[in-house]
Amino acid sequence: MIRDTDFRGLTVLVAGATQPSRRVIRRYRHAGAVVRRLESPEDHAPIVLDDIALVALVADGQPGWDRLAAHCRASSTLLVREQAALPRGRVTLVGGGPGPDDLLTLRALEALRAADVVFYDRLGPHLNLAALTGGAELVDVGKRPGHHPVVQSEIECRMVDAARAGHHVVRLKGGDPFVFGRGGEEVASCVEAGIEVTVVPGITSAVSVPAAAGIPVTHRDVSHLFTVVSGHAPLSVAEYEHLAGLRGTIVVLMGVGTLPQLMAGLAKAGMDGATPVAIVERGYSDSQRTTVSDLSGIVMAATAARCKSPAVLVIGDVVRQGVNGGSAAAQFAGFAPAAEGV
Ligand code: SAH
Secondary structure: OOOOOOOOOOEEEEEOOHHHHHHHHHHHHHOOOEEEEEOOHHHHOOOOOOOOOEEEEEOOOOOOOHHHHHHHHHOOOEEEEEOOOOOOOEEEEEEOEOOOHHHOOHHHHHHHHOOOEEEEOOOOOOOOHHHHOOOOEEEEOOOEOOEOOOOHHHHHHHHHHHHHOOOEEEEEEOEOOOOOOOHHHHHHHHHHOOOEEEEEOOOOHHHHHHHHOOOOOOEOOOEOOEEEEEOOOOOOHHHHHHHHHHOOEEEEEOOOOOHHHHHHHHHHOOOOOOOEEEEEEOOOOOOOEEEEEEOOOHHHHHHHHOOOOOEEEEEOHHHHOOOOOOHHHHHHHHOOOOOEEO
């Protein structure tokens, strides 16, 4: 296909068998064309090419398309030879970053543009997907109000099936696919099914969401290490002791629901109750908000502010630091246990 061309108001004749032509038809429709079809070479005798701006001939292995090509030449109609849908598809796991389109990498954009099907959820960039893809089918596998999320095993089956049908499947994930993203499982199921799979890393919320609130996860003379923890599964006493003993920054994803247990576990493991804690909700959205307190006060502050997922917790002295306007640091200096919007 002639890429990035506006076909609005033009009629394109796509010639070729149904299955191999599917991708080509979708692309021209996406570019605004009215698509007419010719499924086999025998059909074309009565066809008049007068109002056809372009003939897209899909290599589908059928003999006999030469007559159509000659017809095009005789009537000076532009003919483009298109690649048929590949018999074997592939899967690309794409890290979509923490939300905004401009935090997608160039490689992620390239994969989206080349996709036939995109499986997405609401943690990654999803509002603008139609514009970011070249007419790919968009499948929401995340939670929707009143809908249950598609379970992981079904997502994996659907990805594999679509790739088997010859499609380039993009699985778009929030942040980085390999940071609590179940990306490893998706790679494994593709490998097991013999499907080619590649991974495009993304900007993880573990680092970028604290940054959105002005919090660096490491800072010279303050913290030279950070640990990223999931708040989803309960931590053992030994894990709390190790975390507290590291004296570095602790970043918790999926930790709003288990905040009381997390704070109690760290306090019991010897962490100072005055250690600063920040909760950064909905990073990079218009409703981004940072709530700051300390280890002993954050549960009350979060309850008062009705903190909700998605949010990233940052525990450690780095919360006092400030870059990017330093919203968290400013709040910490004022030390208001109640939340304030930023
Ligand atoms: N793979 C993702 C993490 C998936 S787990 C990554 O690398 O970022 C989902 C958790 O990520 C959420 O519960 C929340 O803790 C965090 N998260 C992702 N995007 C976020 C955002 N824009 N703002 C706040 N938290 C976010």
